[in-house]
Amino acid sequence: MRAFLVVMDSVGIGGAPDAQAFFNGDLPDTGANTVAHIARACAEGLAEEGRSGPLRLPHLDRLGLGAAVRLASGTEAPGLEARPEGLWGAATEASRGKDTPSGHWELAGLPVPWDWHYFPDRRPAFPEDVTRAVCDIAGVDDILGNCHGSGTVMIERFGAEHLRSGKPICYTSADSVFQIAAHEEAFGLDRLQDLCAKLAPRLHEMKVGRVIARPFVGTEGDFRRTGNRRDYAIAPPAPVLTNWVQDAGRQVTAIGKIGDIFSMQGIDQVLKGSDAQLMDHLDAQVAGAPEGSLTFANFVEFDSLYGHRRDVAGYARALEWSDARIGALLPRLQDGDLLCLTADHGNDPTWAGTDHTRERVPVLIAGRGTGELGQVAFADVAASIAAHLGVPAQGIGKSFL
Ligand SMILES: O=P(O)(O)O[C@H]1O[C@H](CO)[C@@H](O)[C@H]1O
Ligand SMILES: [Mn+2]
Numbered sequence: 361m362r363a364f365l366v367v368m369d370s371v372g373i374g375g376a377p378d379a380q381a382f383f384n385g386d387l388p389d390t391g392a393n394t395v396a397h398i399a400r401a402c403a404e405g406l407a408e409e410g411r412s413g414p415l416r417l418p419h420l421d422r423l424g425l426g427a428a429v430r431l432a433s434g435t436e437a438p439g440l441e442a443r444p445e446g447l448w449g450a451a452t453e454a455s456r457g458k459d460t461p462s463g464h465w466e467l468a469g470l471p472v473p474w475d476w477h478y479f480p481d482r483r484p485a486f487p488e489d490v491t492r493a494v495c496d497i498a499g500v501d502d503i504l505g506n507c508h509g510s511g512t513v514m515i516e517r518f519g520a521e522h523l524r525s526g527k528p529i530c531y532t533s534a535d536s537v538f539q540i541a542a543h544e545e546a547f548g549l550d551r552l553q554d555l556c557a558k559l560a561p562r563l564h565e566m567k568v569g570r571v572i573a574r575p576f577v578g579t580e581g582d583f584r585r586t587g588n589r590r591d592y593a594i595a596p597p598a599p600v601l602t603n604w605v606q607d608a609g610r611q612v613t614a615i616g617k618i619g620d621i622f623s624m625q626g627i628d629q630v631l632k633g634s635d636a637q638l639m640d641h642l643d644a645q646v647a648g649a650p651e652g653s654l655t656f657a658n659f660v661e662f663d664s665l666y667g668h669r670r671d672v673a674g675y676a677r678a679l680e681w682s683d684a685r686i687g688a689l690l691p692r693l694q695d696g697d698l699l700c701l702t703a704d705h706g707n708d709p710t711w712a713g714t715d716h717t718r719e720r721v722p723v724l725i726a727g728r729g730t731g732e733l734g735q736v737a738f739a740d741v742a743a744s745i746a747a748h749l750g751v752p753a754q755g756i757g758k759s760f761l
């Protein structure tokens with residue numbers, strides 16, 4: 361038997377009981393519902409770019425997506441009305457963050473035991489001692505940015521000054537992150553990575569989740585980020601699903617951001633690329649992953665390309681694309697395989713603001729028969745996958761299998 365755990369980043373289904381405590385600007389996330397609101401917009405003809413008509417997700421719906429939306433939030437998702445043929449339910453998060461590491465750690469069995477540190481949305485955003493530490497490590501006398509910002513805007517705005525002065529561009533966002541943008545050639549990629557690696561322990565101590573190197577190339581008016589982004593993430597403070605499986609002598613493969621999110625804990629092999637390439641990697645894993653192994657994938661483009669950009673049609677296109685690819689993959693699962701599709705938080709593209717939305721998430725399982733799981737906890741996903749693979753689980757999750 362093998363397990364494939366697939367996180368569709370930000371594909372929430374509404375109904376989080378604590379949504380009123382989470383905000384986009386001044387608006388609480390109460391009522392946010394990524395899948396239902398996309399389905400409604402599609403049905404109303406409001407998501408016609410590059411696609412058309414009602415949201416068509418026949419394979420995800422047959423696994424139980426529409427039923428999970430109804431269970432999580434009491435809301436209909438127009439077009440998702442199939443009678444479920446998979447094992448399906450809705451999971452609720454206990455951790456206090458609606459961010460990617462919180463969601464993934466908890467899905468892997470470990471609710472986050474602390475509050476992440478977020479930098480305030482003002483200038484300077486960073487405390488003086490942090491700025492000093494950056495300057496000391498980099499051998500510069502000041503930093504640029506020191507504010508909230510979107511990465512592409514930051515390099516447009518500060519790139520030329522960065523080239524003139526050699527000062528790194530430091531910025532943050534609604535997430536618990538410290539990001540450093542620097543020119544790959546002028547500043548140096550190795551130097552940027554060394555700066556991030558040396559700075560990270562200090563920021564992890566403050567409970568800042570990640571230091572991220574954001575290298576770019578080009579000249580004024582044409583600065584472009586490269587694929588050499590690197591995340592220096594705080595490690596989970598206790599063993600998680602990947603460790604449990606690896607410690608039992610099984611192979612653990614991470615597809616996409618999973619290696620970064622877990623700081624490589626319990627991971628043997630990482631496969632990266634665009635979501636289309638990640639889907640090819642997942643296909644290859646289904647064809648060839650060894651007996652007893654875990655493949656843990658994250659598909660980030662729902663979130664990064666469409667959710668944060670509040671692009672409803674784009675999000676719908678991405679869902680329809682993944683539905684077709686998952687549909688093609690299902691018949692290729694072997695006897696004894698389990699495939700679990702879930703999500704880490706919401707990112708309702710019809711909502712106010714540009715941040716994640718606090719939501720419940722779907723739990724859709726192929727390979728273990730048909731039935732309703734009901735409301736489960738994020739950590740139950742880890743316990744269930746461990747149970748399927750026959751490896752001992754730790755922590756608070758309970759297997760629903
Ligand atoms: O705008 P860019 O640089 O892509 O940054 C985004 O990437 C960060 C990490 O995923 C998020 O916190 C968000 O700020
Ligand atoms: Mn995420």
Ligand SMILES: [Mn+2]
Nearest residue numbers: 663664668716
């Ligand atoms: Mn995000």
